[in-house]
Amino acid sequence: MKHLQVAVGIIRNANQEIFLARRAADSHMANMWEFPGGKIEPGESAEQALKRELLEETGIEVTQAKVFDRVDHTYQDLRVTLHFFLVEAWNGEPFGREGQPQRWVKQRDLVAEEFPPANYPLVARLKAESHQNH
Numbered sequence: 819m820k821h822l823q824v825a826v827g828i829i830r831n832a833n834q835e836i837f838l839a840r841r842a843a844d845s846h847m848a849n850m851w852e853f854p855g856g857k858i859e860p861g862e863s864a865e866q867a868l869k870r871e872l873l874e875e876t877g878i879e880v881t882q883a884k885v886f887d888r889v890d891h892t893y894q895d896l897r898v899t900l901h902f903f904l905v906e907a908w909n910g911e912p913f914g915r916e917g918q919p920q921r922w923v924k925q926r927d928l929v930a931e932e933f934p935p936a937n938y939p940l941v942a943r944l945k946a947e948s949h950q951n952h
C-alpha cells in the first residue's frame with residue numbers, strides 16, 4: 819500500500835483561532851476541511867516540507883514551528899503519517915493561495931467530522947486543550 823509522509827500546520831493566531839482550508843473537489847478526502855500541508859519530498863525534513871507547503875498553499879513564511887503530534891492512519895487504499903506542527907509565528911497573512919475556501923475557527927469550536935478521519939484524535943486533543951487554557 820502507498821505510504822505518504824505528510825507535514826501539516828496548525829496555524830493559530832493570538833485569538834486562539836485556527837486557520838482551515840477546504841480540500842479540492844478532485845483530491846483525496848475531497849471537500850473536507852484540513853490543516854494546510856502536504857507531502858514531504860525526498861531529502862526534505864518534515865519542518866522543511868511544512869515551510870514549503872505553507873508558503874505554497876497559504877502564502878505565509880513560517881518563522882517558528884513546534885512539533886505537536888505524529889499520527890499514523892490507514893485509509894482504504896492509502897497509509898499516511900501526519901507530522902503535525904503548531905505554528906504561532908509567521909510573516910504575512912494566510913489565505914487560500916490555490917483558490918481554496920478558507921476560514922478561521924476558534925480552537926474550542928473545531929468539529930472533528932469536518933476533517934479527514936485521520937485528524938479525529940488530533941482535533942479532540944486541540945478541543946480538550948482549549949478548555950484547559952481558555
Ligand SMILES: Nc1nc2c([nH]c(=O)n2[C@@H]2O[C@H](COP(=O)(O)OP(=O)(O)OP(=O)(O)O)[C@@H](O)[C@H]2O)c(=O)[nH]1
Pocket residue numbers: 822824826845846847851852853854855856857871896898900933934935936937
Ligand atoms: N494537508 C493535509 N492533508 C491531510 C490532512 N489529513 C489527512 O488525512 N491528510 C491526507 O494527507 C495526504 C497528503 O496531503 P495533501 O493532499 O495536502 O498533499 P499535497 O499538498 O502534497 O498534494 P498535491 O499532491 O496536490 O501536491 C492526503 O491523502 C490527505 O488526505 C490534513 O489535515 N491536512
Ligand SMILES: [Mg+2]
Pocket residue numbers: 854855856857871875
Ligand atoms: Mg496539501
